[in-house]
Amino acid sequence: MTSHQPEHDLSANSSSTTEAEKHPIPEFPPTPGNVTKEHRRVLAGAMVGTTIEWFDFFIYAQAAGLIFAQHYFNPAANDRPGLAQIVAWASLGISFLFRPLGAILAGHLGDRLGRKPVLVLTLLGMGGATVLIGVLPTYESIGIAAPLILVLLRILQGLSAGGEWGGAALLSVEHAPVNKRGLFGAFPQIGVPSGMFLATIFMLVIAATLTPEQFESWGWRIPFISSLVLIAIGFWIRRLVGESPVFEELEALARTESAPLSILIREHRKPVFLAAIIFAGNNAAGYMLIAYFMSYATKVLGHDRPTVLAVSLAASVLWGISTLGFGALSDKVGRKRTFVWGYIFAMIWAVPTWWLIDTGSIVWYAVALFVLASMLGASYGPQSAMYAEMFPAKVRLSGVSIGYASGSIIGGAFAPMIAALLLESTGNTTSIGIYIAAVCAVSLVGSLMVPKGIQERSLH
Structure with a gap:
């Protein structure tokens, strides 16, 4: 059995053929399922790297819900605390606007400098911005400069996070046996609930050992x-x-499966559009789980912070388990069907979630989050595999990356801010549930529009 290798476009001009000959895709020892020990090591590394990336994102999301309104957007907080919280949520979402630009810049720099320097730059950009936020003086200390610098650092996080997910997702899916693409593709997805777990347990330990004032x-x-x-x-x-030979394959993947944005939009805009709207519902509901519920439970319902964080921690574990489980299930029942089931249930559960939360009982609050976390995997675990199957090889990396980033903007980027606006204007949480249900309905329509039979097609 031979290793899976991206197939070169036979219609490419001579210069691109020469480039492919100059940088051939490396051969790997054949193993069952075409996945080598090297691949497993790199995939594990990619998952850990994604976890670190999302840890940075989630501690910002949690701080946006708990801290930033009071200490960085102080003028609004003094006059209208609700408005200050809305502005804090907006600062969370703004980074998503820069993720597509980050993906484009990462691709451009990768062509010139190689993938390894770009991976180091994105790591420094994300981690460095996070550390600087941790030492940034508050509004009380430096005035208007505090929120301005905070937003600039958040933008740097968005630029840094734009260029990694697509390569890891495709590497896992393209080297999977056809009947295990969903399971293999779920591993890069684990970085999100794992990052949430790491961020939440960190906040939980600190909140449990310090006084609220500290x-x-x-x-x-x-x-x-x-x-x-x-x-x-x-x-x-x-x-x-x-150091791994699979790193060479990542570079080959970037050369053979990416395309200029203009070509992607002109010739493959339908799958890009579908990829974006399919992700929107999951991302919007996910950011309720990641950040908004926690803020609402502590600030509005008055639950103590360590208990709320403990519930979020358990929810992140369930999200990770469901991501792997539904990724594997999609190999048996079909990815399209798994997405459809997931979004139908999300639409049904969106409003009852708030009914349970608003009982004021921490037990019902936990039930609401646990059910939501358990169903999120249905529209997240199979994502890598379905996206890979939606695009031809020559544009796959660009299509998957841009679709994913665009879906983040439509869905989760401003979901907490929109939820806060709805609560401020209507005074009830049912409107938030209806909003999430509406976004999930759009994603359901996108899932239903995915062509039949793509799950069996060759990726090469």
């Missing part, structure tokens, strides 16, 4: 500053990736 004064800064340690771990992981 947490709000300086304790929240500890996870941000600790990113220095994660940067060191990330460098070690990047070194392992760089």
Whole structure:
């Protein structure tokens, strides 16, 4: 059995053929399922790297819900606390606007400098911005400069996070046996619930050991500053990736399966559009779980912070399990069907979630989050595999990356801000449930529009 290799476009001009000949895709020893020990090591490294990336994102999301409104958007907080929280949620979402640009820049620099320097730059950009947020003075200390610098650092996080997911996702899917693409593709997805787990347990330990006053004064800064340690771990992981022969395949993947944005939009805009709207519902519901519920439970319902964080921690574990489980299930029942089931259930559960939360019982709050986390995997675990199957090889990396980033903008980028606006204007949470159900309905329509039979097609 031979290794899976991206197939070169036979219609390519002579210069691109020459480039392919100059940089051939490396051969790997054949193993069952065409997945070598090297692939498993790199995929594990990619998953850990994604976990570190999302740890940085999630501690910002949690701080946006718990800290930033009071200490960085102070003028609005003094006059209208609800407005200050809305602005804090907007600062969370703004980074997503820059993720597509980050993906484009990463591709451009990767062509010129190679993938390894770009991976190091993205690591430094994400981790460095996180550490600087941890030492950034508040509005009380430096005035308007505080929120401005905070937003600039958040933008740097968005640029840094734009260029890695697509390569890891495709590497896992393209080397999977046809009947295990969903399972293999779920592993890069694990970085999101794992990052949430790591960020939440960090916040939980700090909140449980410090007084509320200490947490709000300086304790929240500890996870941000600790990113220095994660940067060191990330460098070690990047070194392992760089030493592996599979790293050469990542570079080959970037050459053979990416295309200029103009070509992608002109010739393949339908799958890009579908990829974006299919992800929107999951991303919107996910950011409720990641950040908004926690803020609402502590600030509106008055639950104590350590208990709420403990519930979020358990929910992140369920999200990770469901991601792997539904990824594997999609290999048996079909990815399209798994997405459809997931979004139908999400639409049904969106409003009852808030009914349970608004009982004021921490037990029903936990039930609401646990059910949501368990169903999120249906529209997240199979994502890598279905996206890979939606695009032809010559544009696959660009299509998957841009579709994913665009879906993040439509779905989760401003979901907490929109939820806060709805609560501010209507005074009830049912409107938030209806909003999430509506976004999931759009994603359901996108899932139904995915062509039949793509799951059996060759990826090469």
